[in-house]
Amino acid sequence: MSWRTLVLALCFAVPAAAQEDDEEVVAGLSQSRISISANFDGSEILVFGAVKRESPIRSQPPLGVIVAVVGPSGAVTVRRKDRLAGIWVNQNSVEVDAAPSFYAVATSAPLEDILNDTEDLRNRISIRRAIRTVGAAGLVEDPTNFTDALIRIRKGAGLYQMNPGTVEITESTLFNTSISLPANLTEGEYLARIFLTRGGRVVTEHRTEIYVRKVGLERLLYNLAHEQPLIYGLLSLALAAIAGWGASAAFRWLR
Numbered sequence: 001m002s003w004r005t006l007v008l009a010l011c012f013a014v015p016a017a018a019q020e021d022d023e024e025v026v027a028g029l030s031q032s033r034i035s036i037s038a039n040f041d042g043s044e045i046l047v048f049g050a051v052k053r054e055s056p057i058r059s060q061p062p063l064g065v066i067v068a069v070v071g072p073s074g075a076v077t078v079r080r081k082d083r084l085a086g087i088w089v090n091q092n093s094v095e096v097d098a099a100p101s102f103y104a105v106a107t108s109a110p111l112e113d114i115l116n117d118t119e120d121l122r123n124r125i126s127i128r129r130a131i132r133t134v135g136a137a138g139l140v141e142d143p144t145n146f147t148d149a150l151i152r153i154r155k156g157a158g159l160y161q162m163n164p165g166t167v168e169i170t171e172s173t174l175f176n177t178s179i180s181l182p183a184n185l186t187e188g189e190y191l192a193r194i195f196l197t198r199g200g201r202v203v204t205e206h207r208t209e210i211y212v213r214k215v216g217l218e219r220l221l222y223n224l225a226h227e228q229p230l231i232y233g234l235l236s237l238a239l240a241a242i243a244g245w246g247a248s249a250a251f252r253w254l255r
Helices: 003-022 117-123 143-156 217-227 229-254
Strands: 024-029 033-036 043-052 063-070 073-084 087-100 103-107 160-163 168-170 174-181 188-198 201-214
Touching (some): 043 188
Antiparallel strands (some): 063 103, 073 087, 188 201
């Protein structure tokens, strides 16, 4: 290839690259604060936005949109039970260094069609990539089975969600989707991450926070259990004793 051909090729490649770099996300949420009360049974967040461009859309790979909502992460011990002498007992265990308490991913198309593995590894977008198990391979022969079990359990509880094709894109500019939040949310700061992709590569990312807090009686009991555990324990025993005495009295009266 001559230098003239190379220069021409670079000239034609620059507009496409510039177009990708010019794209930014302008996004919003239907609510950025979630209150967990005694009757909280879940919620839903609408994520909507637009792609801001400095120049008109040129011919290039189709736009992909990925929305990921991540809850607070923490260490988790995953144990496997095996049958020993007719009794199920804990055998092997793996300490997961960090696993999100909640993780939901919504995409405009199947994830593998709009995101390559290298970008997934770099940005930790898929559920498996979001879980860190550093050093687990040296402890057991099959650490991936423990990760699979954690994902399966939390999927069953509605805490891990993978929703392909649920992000609606209009005219390659506007997008929207909804994320369902279950009733068993963990309190803390959640992060909404919005990715634009083209040709499997992440073009840009937008982040915004969601705050989940306990309120009312839930907040009182939570603070008491964590700040005054002795008082919380004594009150629990007292309430249990009163409830037992009340049930016994009611039974005697019915007889």
